[in-house]
Amino acid sequence: MNTTCVIFPFDLFGSGGAAAGAKLLADELREILADNRRETVPTRAQAYADKIHLREMHFETLDDLESWRRKGHQTVRRVFNSGDFMFWIGGNHLAALPVYDELTNDDSVLIVQFDAHLDIHHFRDCVETPSHGNFLLHCPGKLMPIVNLGHRDLLLEPKYIGKYYRGAFGAAELAIDPQPALDAIKRQTRAASRVFLDFDCDVFDPLFFPAVSQPVPFGLEPLRLLHLLDAVWSPKVAGVMFSEFDPGRDRDDRSLAILVWLLEYLFLRLYESR
Ligand SMILES: [Mn+2]
Numbered sequence: 042m043n044t045t046c047v048i049f050p051f052d053l054f055g056s057g058g059a060a061a062g063a064k065l066l067a068d069e070l071r072e073i074l075a076d077n078r079r080e081t082v083p084t085r086a087q088a089y090a091d092k093i094h095l096r097e098m099h100f101e102t103l104d105d106l107e108s109w110r111r112k113g114h115q116t117v118r119r120v121f122n123s124g125d126f127m128f129w130i131g132g133n134h135l136a137a138l139p140v141y142d143e144l145t146n147d148d149s150v151l152i153v154q155f156d157a158h159l160d161i162h163h164f165r166d167c168v169e170t171p172s173h174g175n176f177l178l179h180c181p182g183k184l185m186p187i188v189n190l191g192h193r194d195l196l197l198e199p200k201y202i203g204k205y206y207r208g209a210f211g212a213a214e215l216a217i218d219p220q221p222a223l224d225a226i227k228r229q230t231r232a233a234s235r236v237f238l239d240f241d242c243d244v245f246d247p248l249f250f251p252a253v254s255q256p257v258p259f260g261l262e263p264l265r266l267l268h269l270l271d272a273v274w275s276p277k278v279a280g281v282m283f284s285e286f287d288p289g290r291d292r293d294d295r296s297l298a299i300l301v302w303l304l305e306y307l308f309l310r311l312y313e314s315r
Contacts, residue, residue, distance in 0.1 A: 113139025
């Protein structure tokens with residue numbers, strides 16, 4: 042099995058600056074893969090070294106921007122049809138919408154979102170057009186099952202959340218007792234045919250990961266995230282999305298280091314088990 046990493050540096054309508062994060066991760070990935078190919082002693086990276094391919098999309102002209110969602114959707118479809126595992130490295134969280142466009146109406150799919158926000162904002166001061174804070178309201182058709190882990194929302198009412206999410210486990214709940222979330226994830230994963238992980242970088246505590254445009258306190262520690270990731274992980278995982286990394290706000294490349302480590306860890310998770 043091969044992996045396509047789609048670099049999708051789109052960051053309009055929220056978190057301008059996150060496109061640079063997708064491009065920076067592309068550079069890092071190219072360097073890691075080149076380093077691995079040059080290595081002369083055996084390393085664990087050989088499990089994936091020749092299997093990862095980058096596909097970089099560009100948003101430099103008005104034409105590119107106008108067709109972002111359609112072209113993104115076509116790209117997702119092409120990757121799925123090829124049978125490749127997909128990493129989707131987006132700019133802001135709205136950049137993940139083309140993936141949701143492809144998966145919507147499929148009740149057998151499960152998306153596990155790691156995100157400080159529940160992206161169904163409908164507040165007085167929110168735009169009604171698609172943005173990084175409301176994009177789930179703009180999926181065509183019926184939403185696939187979605188579970189959020191690590192949100193810090195203090196406004197949305199459970200009844201409203203329940204219209205869009207099969208489960209939403211806030212960081213506070215996870216800190217007090219992660220077991221209900223772990224049980225729910227296992228149950229939902231068993232019922233699903235394919236699972237997708239959607240990491241919005243603001244799920245991390247800003248202390249560990251400052252490079253986001255909307256830092257929210259009381260976030261997940263990286264090790265807590267690994268614990269949850271382990272519960273979600275199975276051969277059913279078919280794709281992983283990343284978004285909202287804004288390197289202009291990073292400190293000493295701390296956030297970048299977390300993402301690069303996590304990417305390499307996921308490659309190993311993916312290839313050492315197959
Ligand atoms: Mn978010």
